Amino acid sequence: MADQKCMTCATRTVSNERAIAMLEKAGLRATAPRVILTCLLFCDESHNHITAEELYEQSIEADCRVSLATVYNTLRAFTAAGILRQVNTDCSRVYFDTDPNEHHHFYDEKTGKLINIGENLLKDLKLPPLPDGTELKGVDLLVRISS
Amino acid sequence: MADQKCMTCATRTVSNERAIAMLEKAGLRATAPRVILTCLLFCDESHNHITAEELYEQSIEADCRVSLATVYNTLRAFTAAGILRQVNTDCSRVYFDTDPNEHHHFYDEKTGKLINIGENLLKDLKLPPLPDGTELKGVDLLVRISS
DNA sequence: ATACCTGCAAAGTCTTTGCAATCAA
């Protein structure tokens, strides 16, 4: 692929090279838009929650504009590939979490913000038997709060 | 209010009178559309999961058509009044649960169906301290499965 | 070479809203 000219990415912890490696490891083609979005999503190592629209705005601010449609498609592809996780709150909008590992959130209904819960509240959870012919895909726990 | 002529409701377990009582208890005006929707939602005593569109279709089938906008508004009003509970899955659509008490669900990602989990899996759950200045609104647990 | 990806604009889906008419209290 062509060199990335995105200065925002180039100055972050996760270099373009690292973004490319991350994409390849996930089995995704390292296209220019994906490298940009990977840098924006994972560049500061802090695991974040972001919406498609917010990521789109970030790409504009970074002078690396990626079309909104591609942002949506990429977020979906990243989620399918397991490097992002979708967080469903009140469905007014979908958040994507850059920490794909199982963890939980506070969701502030007033502000719409997500806050990670550090500890694993479900470590002792004993699930009831799953319905016949089904397999477990994941367990979502959301603690709704209001400020 | 005027007598309800909805035969569907009249032949169900929860009579119009009972629907009216339910609405009044919830502090909601007992308008004709609300009585119809209350009958449709709660008539068979089995707690169900339903979408706005499905409820709208049911009202048509019952010859008690309520406009789709009113169905949406009513579901929101019922949820705010505490006689319904919103269940968020993958946000492809919002379900409403006629059991407003805290309980959990299996969500089949393949079929889109919700299944109640009978036991309270969170009875021993110890929540971490809430963020300062916030109050608890509820805890949502969704077990995602696929058939 | 070829299958995949991108951007754009258009379309789609689900939900909310403006407004005049109607209704419950």
Add this chain to the structure above:
DNA sequence: TTGATTGCAAAGACTTTGCAGGTAT
């Protein structure tokens, strides 16, 4: 009477898709 509620159609928010051109492998 009076504020709440309804239906309709239009608008809105968010997301997906068709297609032509571009790109990674």
